[in-house]
Amino acid sequence: MKIDPPTWHPDPSKPSFKAPAGAVDAHCHVFGPGDQFPYAPERKYTPSDASKDMLFALRDHLDLSRNVIVQASCHGKDNAALLDALRAEPELTRGIAVVDPAISDEDLEELDKAGVRGIRFNFVRRLVDPGPKDVYIKMAERIKALGWHVVVYFEAPDLEELTPFLKSLPVTVVIDHMGRPDTAAGVEGEGFQNFISLMEDEKFWVKVGCPERLTILGPPYDDVAPFARALVERFPDRVLWGTDWPHPNMKSHLPDDGLLVDRIPVIAPTEELQKKLLIDNPMRLYWSR
Ligand code: 0GY
Numbered sequence: 001m002k003i004d005p006p007t008w009h010p011d012p013s014k015p016s017f018k019a020p021a022g023a024v025d026a027h028c029h030v031f032g033p034g035d036q037f038p039y040a041p042e043r044k045y046t047p048s049d050a051s052k053d054m055l056f057a058l059r060d061h062l063d064l065s066r067n068v069i070v071q072a073s074c075h076g077k078d079n080a081a082l083l084d085a086l087r088a089e090p091e092l093t094r095g096i097a098v099v100d101p102a103i104s105d106e107d108l109e110e111l112d113k114a115g116v117r118g119i120r121f122n123f124v125r126r127l128v129d130p131g132p133k134d135v136y137i138k139m140a141e142r143i144k145a146l147g148w149h150v151v152v153y154f155e156a157p158d159l160e161e162l163t164p165f166l167k168s169l170p171v172t173v174v175i176d177h178m179g180r181p182d183t184a185a186g187v188e189g190e191g192f193q194n195f196i197s198l199m200e201d202e203k204f205w206v207k208v209g210c211p212e213r214l215t216i217l218g219p220p221y222d223d224v225a226p227f228a229r230a231l232v233e234r235f236p237d238r239v240l241w242g243t244d245w246p247h248p249n250m251k252s253h254l255p256d257d258g259l260l261v262d263r264i265p266v267i268a269p270t271e272e273l274q275k276k277l278l279i280d281n282p283m284r285l286y287w288s289r
Helices: 050-063 080-088 106-114 133-144 156-168 190-199 225-234 259-260 272-288
Strands: 023-029 066-070 093-097 116-122 149-153 174-177 204-207
Touching: 023 050, 023 174, 023 272, 050 066, 066 080, 066 272, 080 093, 080 106, 080 116, 080 225, 106 116, 106 133, 106 259, 116 133, 133 149, 133 174, 133 259, 156 190, 190 225
Parallel strands: 023 066, 066 093, 093 116, 116 149, 149 174, 174 204
Antiparallel strands: none
């Protein structure tokens, strides 16, 4: 299979915005290296390797402190690369896994010991073939006992169909990339307003990063900032932020991670909001034990 060219910036800028000490990048990935941690046979893309060492070097370059590493679809349900990264920096990382519904209780315990705090359900069909919802619900019931949560990735047109399922999940639900709104329709558009209505239920959290995937205008992503800012101001205690490094499947441009950090004060304009977004919220969700 063809290997995608690198999707990360080779030389990200040093941000002008200084994140508060202890800031968490709550959405990033590791890829391989493929010779050590092979990509899943059922994957829909093959990324260039993006190792844990590269991720931790970026964390330091951006003056961030911690990472929540999310299992990406190219590694399927084999969490070996994720676990390797978590075990290398046990204090400074937590993980979100993707698991086989047949996983044993012992293997779930093993993930928990390594720092996994949730599982991801992906509904983006260019990335995965989503499974039956009753299986996801059973899985959510099992991980509830561990105090974990569910991370979901879907695109705005699927929100209506998914809403009853999302509401039925018996745990906290974190939504990736603001539910991928239609930027052209604007914050006041029906789709994003429906998303905000869903968020009124306190079991939902949302990641407000990823402008690079949602922008029409391109960097510095001024067209996406109002969506993130609306969520941060309305739900300040249930928002998370992340770089999304190494930006899988980005084709339009290579996002400058320094710029992504510099957008934080635009979407979270006060020190209090920044502290909630970057420290209090992710620490509560991921580092309470
Ligand atoms: C992201 C977004 C993407 C990829 C994945 O699991 C994945 O492969 O999440 C994407 O292509 O939109 O969160 O990194």
